[in-house]
Amino acid sequence: MTTTMIPTSHTPRVLKGVLRDAHVARLAAVLLLLLVFFAVVKWQNFSSIVTWQAMAVQFPEFGLLALGVMLTMVLGGIDLSVVGTANMTAIASAMLMLQIAPAGSGSSAGFLALGAAVAFSLVLGAVAGALNGFLVAKVRIPAILVTLGTFELFTGIGLVLSDGKPISGMPPEYAYVMGSRIAGYVPMVLVIFVIGAVLIWFLMNRTAFGTKLYMLGSNETAATLSGLKRTSLIVRTYMLSGLFAASAGLVMLANYNSAKADYGTTYTLLAILIVVLGGINPNGGTGRLAGIVLAVIVLQVLSSLLNTFPDVSNFYRPLIWGGVLLLVIVVNQWDGRGNLSRMLRWRGRAS
Amino acid sequence: MNVRVAARKVVRQNEFYILLVIVALSMAIQMRSGLFFTANNLVDLAGAMVVPGIFAVGTFMVLVSGGIDVSFPALASLAVYATTRILVDAGWQGGLWLPLLLVVGIAAVLGAFNGLFTASIAIPVLIITLGTANVFTGFMQGALSSVQIPNIPQAMAEFGRASLFVTENPQTGHLARLPVAFLLLVLIVALAFVVMRFTTFGRSIYAIGGDESSAARAGVNVRRTKFLLYVIAGVLAGIAGLVRTSMMGQMHPTNLLGMELMVIAAVVLGGAAITGGRGTLTGAMLGTLLIVIVQNSMILLGIPTIWQSIALGVLILVGTGISAVQITRSRRGQGALLS
C-alpha cells in the first residue's frame, strides 16, 4: 500500500502486484504461450498489423460487457441483462441521432447528434442498471432472476422501439468519430475499452467504492454492520454494469453502423465465460481486473487464431474456449493445493 | 391452534406464493380469452411441461447440492445428436430400447465428465459447467460436424407421436393430445421425490448443499455423492433431450441450447436457494409451470408478437417480486436480526 503515483516506478510495481496473483500469472502464461504458438505457426498473420487491428475492433464489444458483469459478480450477484441493455440503449440512441440529424443534415448537426446519443445512451444504461439494482437490493429477488427478467424486458423494449428492424443510417459523423483510428492505428473502440478498464481499475483500487464493493461481496452482514450502505452500493454497482453495457452498445452501433434488438445474443454467456476465466469467484468478494482483461485477450487471440485455419471449423471455437477454461481450472488446482494427485488417487479407488 | 401453526407455515413458504401467482395468472388468461381452463389448453400445457420439467428435476437436484449446472442443454444435445446420428447411419429399425440405452449411456458418460471435475475440484460448479458446456457444444459441432437430422429412427418418432389420451374441443372439433412422454415426466418427478426424500443419497445432497464439510465429517462420501449426482443429472438431461427430439420428429442440434438460464430461473423461482441446501421439488415444478404458462399464453392473451419479450420480462419480475417480498415480510416476523 505504498504505491506512488510516479509513473516510472508505478508500472513495474503494478505488474508485480498483478503477477503476484497466481491465477492472473497463469493466464498471462497462457496468453504468452498462445502468442508464441501464433507467431510460430502463422507468422504471416501474426506479423500483420491488420490482424491486430481486427482483434482490437472485435473484443471491446464483449470486453465492455464482461467488465460490467465482473462488477456485479464481485458483489456476489450476476447481470444477465447486459446484452439486452446494450441493444436497448443502442436502439434508443440511434433513434435519437436520426431525430437530431436526419439523413442529409450538416456535420454540426451530426456532431450534436453524436454527443447527445452518447450521453443519452449512458444515462439510459444507468437507469436500466438502477432498475436491476433496485430489484436486487430492495425487493430482494435473486440477481439471476432479476436480470433474466430485465433481459427480456430490455430486449422487448428494444424490439418495440425498433419494430424489430435494424435502425441504420447513422449520421456519418458517428462512424467518423467512433470508427476512427487514433494515430492511424489504434481503433477508437479499443480506446473506449481501455478507458473503461482504467476507470474500473480506479474504482476498484483507488476509491472507497471499490473497497466497499469487495467488502459487501465478501460478507454482507459484516459490511452492513460496518455502516456500509448496502442498497446504495448494490444499486450503484448495477448502474455501472448498465453503463458499461450501454457503452458496449455504442461500440456495436459503431461496428455495425446500426442497432438492432438481437445483436450479440451469444455475448451473455461469453461475458460470463470471460469473467469466470478471469478468476472472479461467482460467490463474490474476490477477483482482479487484470484477470478479466487477460481473459478477454486470450479468448480473442484464440478465436482469431482459429479463424486463420480455414480447415478448422468455427464450431471448434466453443470446444477450445471450454477446454482452456477447464485447463486453467485444473492447473490452478494442481499447483495450488496438490488436489490433482488426490483426484487421480480417488479415480483409482472408484474403479 | 395447530391449524393456525400449519397455516402460518404454509404462508411462509415460497411454493404458496408461486401457486397464488399461477392461479392469478390463469384467472387473468381465462378472463381475457376464455380459453385457459379448456381441456385442450391444459393438455397442451402439460405437453409443453415435459421437457422443461425433466430438465428442472436435474437442475433442482444440482441446485440443492449447492451447484449451478449450465451444461445440461449442451449435454443433452450432444448425447441425443450422437445417438440419433449413430442409429440413423446404421439404419436402426428396432424398438425404442436402443435409442434410450444409447442416450442414457452417453449422457451418463458426459455427466460423469461433469462429475469428475465437480467432485474433485473445489471450484463453483457454474464455472466448471460453463467450461464443459462449451466443450460439449464444440465437440458436437466441431468433431461431429452436427447438422439437422430430418428423419429420426422410427421408434423415436413413434414414441414422440404416441399419446396417452386425446381431448376434443366440442365447439371447434380441435384435438389435443397428451404425449406418453408426460408419463415419463411424472415417473421422473416421482422417482426424484423418493430419492430426495427417502434415500440416504438424496438426504446427502441436501446435507452437502447445507454444509459440505459438515457432510464430510458426518461420514458422507461427498465425492462419490457428487459424482453420482452429476451422472444422474446428465442422464435426466439426456432423457429430456430424447423426448424433445422424439416429439419434434427431427434432431436439431442447437435447438435446446440457451434453455439453461430459463430452467434455472424457473427452479429458483420455485424457491430453491441458489446457494444450495434448500428447495422442494414441488416448488421447482410450480416454478417451471409458471414459466411454461407464461410462454404458452401470449397469443391467448392477445399480446402482439413484438410485445411478448416485454410481457415475459414483466411477468418474471412480478412473479419473483411478489414471492420475494412476501418471503422477506414473513421472515422478518420471525425475528431475523440482520438483513
Add this chain to the structure above:
Amino acid sequence: TPGGQSNGGGDEEREAGDGDYTIAIVPKDSTNPWFVRMEEGVERYADESGMDVFQRGPSDTDATMQAQVIQDLIAQDVDAIGVVPVDPAAIENVLKQALDAGIVVVTHEGASQQNTMYDIEAFNNDEYGAFIMDNLAAAMGEEGLYTTMVGHVTNASHNEWADGAVARQEEAYPDMQLLEETPRVESQDDGEVAYQMANQLLKAHPDLKGVVGTSSFDAPGVARAIEENGLIGEVFASGTGMPADNKEILEKGIVKSLTLWDPAGAGYALASLATKILDGEEVADGIDLGVEGYEDMQFAEGSDTVLEGNGWIEINADNVEDFGF
C-alpha cells in the same frame, strides 16, 4: 481493383489475374441444413476450379459473430469474400473495410447491401413471398383466415417474404383475410416454438385456415400442430423448406407444397462470380455463373449491382424425391 492494394504482410504471389485465388464464402450459420447444402456447392466449385475456396460461417445465426468472421478473413488477406448476410446493415462497416483492403465482395440475399460489388438474388423477395402465398391460397381454396410466421421479428428477409405474401393476398385473393389480432407470430427458428405457437393460434382462433411460414422450421412445426389437432385437410401451412426434411409432411398431405431455391447453386454462383470479378471479366446482363438457375443473370430493375436469377422451386408430394438433397 482486386488485389491491387497490399495490406501489410499479404503474400505477393496472389496478384490479380493469376487465376489462383482464395475465396471465402460466409453463410449465416452452418448447422442449418440450408447452409450445409450451400457448402456442397462451394466445395464443388473448389474441386472444379482447383482454387482455395471454402465456406466459413459463425456457429450461430448472429450478425455480430458473422461480422467477426469477416473481420478475421480480411486480416487473413483472402482475395474475395461472398457473404449471405444475417443482417445487411450490421456488416456494412466490415464489408467496407474489406473493399478498402482491396478484397472482392459479393453477397447473396442482401439486395439492400451497400458495400458490395454485386448481390446475387435467386429471385425477388416480394415475388417469392407472393409465390408462397399462391401455394397457400391454392391449398386453402383461396378463401379463409390466415396469418404469417417468421423466424424472428428481426429477420429482414422473412419479414419481406411475409409482407410479399400479404401483399399478394390483398391483390389476388379477396376471399382470404389476414388474422388481424395476430398478423405475425415468431417461431424463434425453433420447430418446438413453431408448434406451440400454432397450437395457441388454433385454440384462440378456431376459424384459422392457413399459416404462411417463412423459416425452414415454420412449416414442419405448424404441420405437427395441424396433425395433432386433427385438422389435416382443414388447416394448411406453406413456407420454405428442404425436400429431405419435409418429405413426410408433404407425403402425408399436411403441407401441400413448399418452396425453395437450391442453396448449393447460390454457393457455387457466389464463388463463380467472385472469380470472374477477380479475373477482370465484365459483369453484364446475361452473365452465366455456370450453375442451374444462374445461367442467365439479369440486373434488377433500376439497379446495377443486384443480379437476379431465374427462380425458385416448388416441392410437393410428387417431386420431393427428385432433388437428391
Add this chain to the structure above:
Amino acid sequence: MLTVDNIIALRNIRKAFSGVQALDDITLEIAPGEVHCLAGENGSGKSTLIKVLSGVHAPDSGEIVLGDHSFRSLTPGEAISQGVQVIYQDFSVFPNLTVLENLAFTSEISERRKFISWRRMRRIAEEALKKIGVDIDLSARVDSLSVAQKQLVAIARALMNDARLLVLDEPTTALTKREVDRLFGIIGELTSRGVAILFVSHKLDEVFEISQRFTIIRNGKHVITCLPEELDRKSFSSYMTGREFDQTPFEPADVADAPVLELEGLGIAGAFEDVSLSLHPGEILGITGLLGSGRTELALSMFGVLRHDTGRILLDGRPVALRSVRDAIAHDIAYVPEDRLTEGLALERSIGKNITIPVIDRFVSRLGLLSGKRLGAEAERWVDRLRIATPSPDNAVSTLSGGNQQRVVLAKWLATDPRILILNGPTVGVDIGSKHDIHQVLRGLAADGLAVVIISDDIPEVLENCSRVLVMRAGRITHHVEPRETSEQELSEYMSEDIVEEVSR
C-alpha cells in the same frame, strides 16, 4: 487397569499445510473413562489434531491407534465407526435441515443404509435429545435455532451412539454456566461408562474443574502432559504461551459524572423491556445474562440495527433516533459483534481493509481518490497497537488465528474513534494470552475516557474487567452488582434465578 485394547493414541503425528507445520511430532494417549484436556494458544494445532483423529485430515506421518487397530490415517466414516465422535467448534450442523435430521442423519450414514425411514429417524432423534435431557422442536430448521441450541443439537448427536472417545473442541464457548453444568453432568455420566473425553477449551475454570489430565501444545509441538495437581493457573498459562500474566481487577481511573449514554425504559416486544441504564465515560459496564435474556437485542438496538418499540435513547442527555448503523457510527458508537466470522469480518479481504472499512470515507481525497498510503499507515498503526500477529496487513484475515481475528474486529471499531464501545462476547474462543491482551486494551481505552460496555456470560471476565455489572434475565435488568461485592457463584445464581429455561422458542 488400562487394558491395551482400549487405549486411544496418536503417535508422532505430523501435519503441514502449505508452509505451516501445524503438528510437529505430537503424541497423545487417552485412557478410557478419562477426561483429557488439550490446551494451547490459538493456532497451536488443537483443531488440526482433532481433525486428524476424526479422519478429516490425513497426517503426513505418524500412527493413530484405536483399541487394537492401528491406522496410518482415517476417513470420517472409519473414525465414526471406531467410536470417535467429535463436536466441532463450528458444530458441523446442517443449517438447512431440521433438528430431527441433524440428529439422526449421521447414524443412517454410518449404518450404510440406502433408504431412510423417517419414523426410525424420529425415534433416534427423540432418544438422542432425551439422553441429554433437553427439549427442542424436532421439526425446527437448525438455522432458526440459537447458538446454544445448535450446540445442544451437536452434543446430542455426538452422544447418541456408543462413542468410545468424545472430542469436544471448545464446546462451551456459546453455553451459559447452567448449560455448561449440564454438559459436565453428561460428561461425568459418560466417563463413568468408560467413554474417554478429549476436551479443548480456553476457559480455565472449566478446564480445571473437569480435567483429569492435561496435554499442552505450543506451535504444533508437545510441551507437557501432566496431572492437574502438577499445574496451577500460572504455570498452565506459561506452558501455553511462554509468557507470564497476572490479572488484577479493573479499577476505573476517573469516571465522568455526566453519562454519555442513557437508556430510558427501552423495550422491543418479544426481546427485552423496560431497560434503563446510564453509561459514563471512563467506565467499563458489564452486562451479563443467559442466552436469550435479551442482551444481544439490547446491544443491537443501541447500535441502530434494531428499532426499539418503547422508551428512548439519550446521548449526552439529548434524545437521539438511531435508525441505522450509520446513525450509530455518526454518534460515535461502535459495536463488536457476537460472531466475528459471520458478522465481523470479510475473511478473504486483507487485514488492513477490514480494519479501515468503517472509516474508509475519511481517506478519500477531494478528488474522490483513496489515499493508499494513509490507509496503509492506519492499518499498520492498528496492527502494531493491538499486536496482531501477521507479517503484513495486506494478508487476508483468513490467515489469522481466532484470537488475532478478534483483534482485527476490535481494531476495526477502535479505528472509528468511538466514544462508546459495545462489545458482545469480546473474547469468545480466544486463548488466554490474547484474552489478556484484549482486556488490557479495553482497560486502557476506558482509562483514556472511552465508555465501554462488555456483554458477556464469561463471569470471571466480567468481574475482573468491569466497574459495574448489570444482570439481565428474561428481557429485564434484574440486578445491579459491584464486582468487588459479589462472587462468581452469586452472579451465576442471579443470571439463572428461578428460570424455567426456555430452550426452544
